[in-house]
Amino acid sequence: MAGPAVENNEALTQEAARAWIDRWDRQQQGYLPDREERFTALIDALEDAVGRPDPLVLDLGCGPGSLSVRLLARLPKATVIGIDADPLTMALGRAAFKDLAGLRFVDADLRVAGWSAGLDLDRRVDAVVSTTALHWLTKEALIATYAEAAGLLAPGGVLLNGDHMREDDTAPTLHRLGRALEEREDRRSRLAARHETWDDWWAAAAAAPELAQLCAERDARQVDSEHHGSPAGLLPVQTQALRDAGFAEIGTLWQRGYNRLLCAVMPAVFPAQP
Numbered sequence: 001m002a003g004p005a006v007e008n009n010e011a012l013t014q015e016a017a018r019a020w021i022d023r024w025d026r027q028q029q030g031y032l033p034d035r036e037e038r039f040t041a042l043i044d045a046l047e048d049a050v051g052r053p054d055p056l057v058l059d060l061g062c063g064p065g066s067l068s069v070r071l072l073a074r075l076p077k078a079t080v081i082g083i084d085a086d087p088l089t090m091a092l093g094r095a096a097f098k099d100l101a102g103l104r105f106v107d108a109d110l111r112v113a114g115w116s117a118g119l120d121l122d123r124r125v126d127a128v129v130s131t132t133a134l135h136w137l138t139k140e141a142l143i144a145t146y147a148e149a150a151g152l153l154a155p156g157g158v159l160l161n162g163d164h165m166r167e168d169d170t171a172p173t174l175h176r177l178g179r180a181l182e183e184r185e186d187r188r189s190r191l192a193a194r195h196e197t198w199d200d201w202w203a204a205a206a207a208a209p210e211l212a213q214l215c216a217e218r219d220a221r222q223v224d225s226e227h228h229g230s231p232a233g234l235l236p237v238q239t240q241a242l243r244d245a246g247f248a249e250i251g252t253l254w255q256r257g258y259n260r261l262l263c264a265v266m267p268a269v270f271p272a273q274p
Helices: 014-031 035-050 066-074 087-096 139-150 172-192 198-206 209-221 235-244
Strands: 056-060 079-084 103-107 125-131 153-164 249-256 259-265
Touching: 014 035, 014 066, 014 087, 014 198, 035 066, 035 125, 035 153, 035 249, 035 259, 056 066, 056 139, 066 079, 066 103, 066 125, 079 087, 087 103, 087 209, 139 153, 139 235, 198 209, 235 249, 235 259
Parallel strands: 056 079, 056 125, 079 103, 125 153
Antiparallel strands: 153 259, 249 259
């Protein structure tokens, strides 16, 4: 259930929210130069997979709705439900895109079992998507999230997750080479241009009067308390969690180094219940 700081924030205008989201997107692009390319690949795959102009899509860890609005630009008849526990980024999305038909934000914490109970779904979901979000979860929360998502998907439905997913030390050479490629690319990016960092953006948000109430709510919720070091950023952990959730096909559709688009497909026919 959404808290008052998420639903009612009169200090945040649509114009201000859009400016903050533009700044958010530039900050993210600094870390992910091919972010838009990955968005495009994900939406291409979704459009081909669902085979209908009006899919029902869940965006897990949606933040301010960057992926959701791009998806609706391609598929304007879609319904996209953005799910997040961060009151500040969701308030930005709600204010900036309040006139966008087909987009709805739901305040729910993926770390808590039963997060889907408040989605008010009237049919099974055609696709579940996420970008640069699920590596925040603990391994246990990732497994539970994928299992819950699988229970919402229609037969043949897809889950598409764009994120950095590293090999683990069971593939030591691939792990080492992947790390080396990532570090070299990071150095080139830093040399090419100075961009606002994650910490810079959040420091600026903390100093903005229109976001003060939302920052306080975010701190109280501890939404980023598990951000660093989770095994959820490992490819084998991701694929095993999807396998355990009952997905029939799992593989990488698009990749640049560790930055990849992972796709998992539900069986076309669900097994009969005993």
